[in-house]
Amino acid sequence: EADIYQTPRYLVIGTGKKITLECSQTMGHDKMYWYQQDPGMELHLIHYSYGVNSTEKGDLSSESTVSRIRTEHFPLTLESARPSHTSQYLCASSAGTPAWDNSPLHFGNGTRLTVT
Amino acid sequence: DQQVKQNSPSLSVQEGRISILNCDYTNSMFDYFLWYKKYPAEGPTFLISISSIKDKNEDGRFTVFLNKSAKHLSLHIVPSQPGDSAVYFCAATGNQFYFGTGTSLTVIP
Numbered sequence: 001e002a003d004i005y006q007t008p009r010y011l012v013i014g015t016g017k018k019i020t021l022e023c024s025q026t027m028g029h030d031k032m033y034w035y036q037q038d039p040g041m042e043l044h045l046i047h048y049s050y051g052v053n054s055t056e057k058g059d060l061s062s063e064s065t066v067s068r069i070r071t072e073h074f075p076l077t078l079e080s081a082r083p084s085h086t087s088q089y090l091c092a093s094s095a096g097t098p099a100w101d102n103s104p105l106h107f108g109n110g111t112r113l114t115v116t
Numbered sequence: 117d118q119q120v121k122q123n124s125p126s127l128s129v130q131e132g133r134i135s136i137l138n139c140d141y142t143n144s145m146f147d148y149f150l151w152y153k154k155y156p157a158e159g160p161t162f163l164i165s166i167s168s169i170k171d172k173n174e175d176g177r178f179t180v181f182l183n184k185s186a187k188h189l190s191l192h193i194v195p196s197q198p199g200d201s202a203v204y205f206c207a208a209t210g211n212q213f214y215f216g217t218g219t220s221l222t223v224i225p
Contacts, residue, residue, distance in 0.1 A: 042214075090159050102148055
């Protein structure tokens with residue numbers, strides 16, 4: 001059962017276009033995350049948020065931006081898509097903070113982005 | 117530098133037998149470890165976790181073992197079923213979640 005929703009599931013778009021990947025969760029979690037994953041590779045953290053109006057960049061350098069205006073919504077925007085942005089983007093949320101309590105991440109089904 | 121490593125990209129097991137998936141980590145400060153299961157075109161699903169104060173945690177057919185001195189954890193699935201065929205990721209937490217590259221498990225009927 002999915003309590004965290006990502007749209008679109010698949011997106012093919014041309015170079016230079018602006019895109020927004022949507023992520024919403026109904027669990028009331030304060031903590032939300034965006035990961036990027038390529039086949040055979042580990043998940044890389046690109047953005048996270050610990051609450052409304054709080055956003056931070058992750059370890060992986062990314063040209064994307066995020067916003068957190070509402071607890072349940074954490075969209076990711078690429079102002080100008082490039083072929084190097086082709087990847088799977090996974091949104092996740094958790095009830096706790098990694099450094100402070102043991103709460104698992106709950107993932108959405110991901111957006112598979114292809115930039116041509 | 118990768119802090120969580122899964123050195124076996126793939127594993128095949130006969131239905132009914134035990135599947136053992138392995139994971140190594142480098143940071144002794146990690147204190148919470150998780151396993152996720154991922155089907156193609158879906159997001160990872162949380163499977164089982166273990167705190168660093170334990171060495172074993174069981175949930176039905178799934179058992180996770182933690183060897184802190186060796187910085188090693190493993191996931192045992194007994195008995196393995198065809199529906200278990202998926203990619204399994206291990207993860208560890210410090211100030212954030214660190215993931216391995218995954219092991220693709222195929223359970224042969």
